Amino acid sequence: MTTTEARPSTPEKEVGKARTRKEDQRLITGRSRYTDSISLTGMLHLAMVRSPFAHARITGIDVGAAKAADGVIAVLTGADLADTQGSLPNAWPIVPEQKAPAHPSIAVDTVNFAGEVVAAVVARTPQAARDAAELVDVDYDELAPVLDLAEAATDATVIHPDLGTNVSAHFVFDSAQAGTGGDVDAAIEQTRADGGVVVERTLRQNRLIPAFMEPRSWVCDPTGDQIVLYAATQIPHVLRVLLALTLGISESKLRIIAPDVGGGFGGKLQVNPEEVITLLAATRLGKPVKYTETRSESMVAAHHGRDQIQKLTMSATRDGKITGFKVQLLADMGAYLAVLGGGVPALGAFMFNAIYKIPAYQFDLTTVFTNKTWTDAYRGAGRPEATFGVERMLDELAAELAMEPLELRQLNWIKHEEFPFTTVSGLQYDSGNYEAATAKAKELFGYDELRAEQQRRRESGDPVQLGIGISTFTEMCGLAPSRILGALAYAAGGWEAASIRMLPTGKVEVVTGSTPHGQGHETAWSQIVADQLGVPFEDIEVLHGDTQIAPKGMDTYGSRSLVVGGQAVINAAQKVIEKAKPLAAHLLEASADDLEFAGGKFTVKGTDTSISMPELAFAAFAAHNLPDGMEPSLDSEATFDPVTFSFPHGTHLAAMEVDTETGMVKLRKYVCVDDIGNVVNPLIAEGQVHGGLAQGIAQAMFEDAVFDEQGTLVSGSFVDYLVPSAADLPHFDTAMTTTPSTTNTLGVKGVGEAGTIASTPAIVNGAIDAVRHLGVADLPMPLSPWAVWRALQGATPASGSAAAAGTGLGGNDPGGTESARMGAGGVADGRDSASDKTEGDRA
Amino acid sequence: MIPAAFDYQAPASVEEALQLLSGGGDTEIKVLAGGQSLLPVLKMRLAAPDLVVDLAKIPGLTGIREDGDRIVVGAMTTHHEVANDPLVAEHLLLLQEAAKTVADPQVRHRGTLGGALVHADPAGDLLAPVLALDAELVISGAAGRRTVPAAEFFQGLFTTAVGEDEILTEIRFPRHTGWGARYEKFTRVVQQWSVVSVAASVRMDGGAIAEAVVALTNMGSTPIRASSVEQALAGCAATAEAVGAAVAGVAEGTSPPADLNGDADYRRQLAVVLARRAVLAAAGVS
């Protein structure tokens, strides 16, 4: 208790400061602790034997030589684990009729993708395990692999005979049925009858590999009373529940620890075969066991993302008002349903309508099995697919109507005075200002000058043509209101937990259930709590990632941490203050009603008499002099369940150069103005935007998981799977506009996926805009120079070759407005038969 | 990524190394230079030698020196040294330009010119310059030293004139002092193997090209010398039109590979465009 002369000055606000991340000092000076750095006494090592075939029956496995090899403790096959391994979980049965095949961690009688585990070797050293894995002799009867997504949907060959079909589920959202809009088929017919335009396109979402930096790794210690599993995972809490359910282990006997995790991007949001195998090997042998995958294994076995065929039909009046939008998707699940894989594409149902006022809408999704690596969440999860589809269609519509594409968007988007706005897919957008973000982006970009340059290049027939790519996107973040998840048949809730422990010495421990894996939670949470409790940033420790330390949580994905987890932290802090208040009143001998809390102190209103949080924490600890009936603790916890999503948005503009002689596409300039609501740490937010942009641009320009006709992943190493580096990307001009979210007290919206979701269509729209006047109707992703060059070879330039830039003139589809185009499929055909003879030797 | 077990020796002289290489019987032996190609091959278990003979401890295999009218580069000289050496800059600009495009700084600090040449990946960037600059390669074996011209050195996919019990010790180049040079490397991302590249060096006389050397990367199983284009370029004006016409046939008769980055037709198209650009840039016109 202190009585000071002057009133205490309020400490500087932490939220909003561009602090460098407190976790980085440790991480960049080599004091990181990843799962693979963990070494336990007596630890054994696993190596996997993987199927080289995409589809085959296992007719025999000879483990004799492997078992006899030096240092080998055990060799496990599917038959050995058949009774214990269960079936890997599918947590998102989007419709009750959804079909999910049994998914054993070690294949028992058939393999369904190249890379599937068929046996596991446990040995004293990783070397011995790898050597012995080479000695396991597996006999296969090869089956015809089903690889083409469209063909798989026809059930010509059924992959899982017991399911009777390759179609896992059919999910429909229809605005007429939901009462949120009109009947889309009727709207399209009416538009046609009224002389409007109907644009139909088939677009392809390429298949991506999350390519996180740290390969997946697990260490399982079964030697105590509890089974402890160290895992390179984004989801220790979810994993604990699902492993307990899958394996019949008592949840209370299972402790999951996610130590430092080197990136995930959704790729570590999984319940993995290798995870189950490590756990079962350890418990069977009673010894700690480690498994760390190689990069080559990671490429084939960790889940992939995206991979859709999108058949899109958009109708509009001649003056550009959208009248209907029909979305028909085929989504590739790969060989099995991953934990959320069955539901990820369904998130598009709420996002294809994006920022536009669309009177009639239908989303029709078919999820399909193929003999390829399973797919699941990858940065953006369902929303990049939708944003790509709708933003590409807006450009196509603009071309048909010969309208400036930004003006077409403006004509159809929700105006800022119209918020809150309930969209045709039934979500209520709380806030946004698309006009402001777009105006700022145009200015930063030099939009009009670039349009003029584009026109000059067209007129002079410059071998390098310029295009402008636009993406005015929104996304839904803050996954997720538990009720909505329930309505979508998702197996869990979307709340987040936090607790705050007030230590006797005045330090504060913040426990969060949203487990970071590179995002910077420790810094941002410290900033938030510093402001809430008035304690110094440095005195706050953020704890996470161990189910024993942070027992409750829903982990990190879907741009949810700050929006949901950050709010939970605030709620816990508020409870600490509420608990402290009677104690403060008691010690200050004042009425609680006369106290005010600011700057970490309770002050008796109108006086200089105050008591600080550290003093109260010590008083509670000592417990010598508490109000009657008060428990001696200020510690508090909170669980926050959002009532709705948050909706970041922004305008992204890309200047794309296409070298018509080589097909080379170059991103020359990129401007983005994002509205992510209030910003806790601008440095971290900008980092998230940069990383997100890199990944979204990479989908458009570089990355592609390509399988050959046998079902072997051809782009199975970084020689062929092209992940860009900083050297491949320009400086990004980023800026923000701010309309605070009304769904949480911080006013934040989420930023982790924004760049990825927004950038992909901006890039492709820009590349097409550069060459549309040459007769190119579509370009496949990724925009490989070869594919672009072929598109240019096949194109017939529009008559009047110097078509006006930005008006879409000359962009009329030579095949007529309604001819469906297999964009990527058509252009990229040759790729399927390409094989890299020298690839294996190259490094 | 764990290679199969192997024995390791680091001999102190070429003679000792050759002894190890010849004493094998039917054991498989591999020479190790910078390891930037060999180690991945071992780790992916595409090769499992019984013995690895490391050349790193042998004095005299590194460095760049003048020897009469030749510039001599030791086989164990790293890409980084080649890319930064003043003698190379002055007399072998084409080699230097190409060395700068190899991989990333880490790889350039370990990978060696000799290793790149013996590995003979058709997409390797140093093969075409060595061919274009008329280098001679000095190979040591049990029977002594022999010198092979670059035109006879590259024999096929990953195959060279160096026998299994031989070592490439140095690469000898005639000086190309004052020649302009350009290694026009076409890749999709900055750090990538060549889809196709064109190595060109020219000697200018007034505004015209007096002499030119041109070789192609990844247009076949070995680097390809574009001799007829070189002839067409001799005396050619350094203009886009004239050079374009002179290089138009640069891809004729080639059988380039097909892979994810392009088929044969596309690579032929690239070769023509890149050859024009490389020659013009080498001539100081861009």
Ligand SMILES: Cc1cc2nc3c(=O)[nH]c(=O)nc-3n(C[C@H](O)[C@H](O)[C@H](O)COP(=O)(O)OP(=O)(O)OC[C@H]3O[C@@H](n4cnc5c(N)ncnc54)[C@H](O)[C@@H]3O)c2cc1C
């Ligand atoms: C990530 C990465 C990217 C790369 N990108 C490129 C690129 O863009 N362009 C490019 O050109 N290269 C690239 N490389 C390859 C690099 O140039 C290697 O350095 C080169 O191919 C091999 O040189 P080394 O010294 O490492 O040879 P090593 O790997 O040690 O050996 C290669 C082969 O040559 C044999 N050998 C080596 N030296 C001798 C000798 N003196 N006598 C006899 N036999 C010998 C070895 O036995 C082995 O078979 C890349 C490599 C990596 C790892």
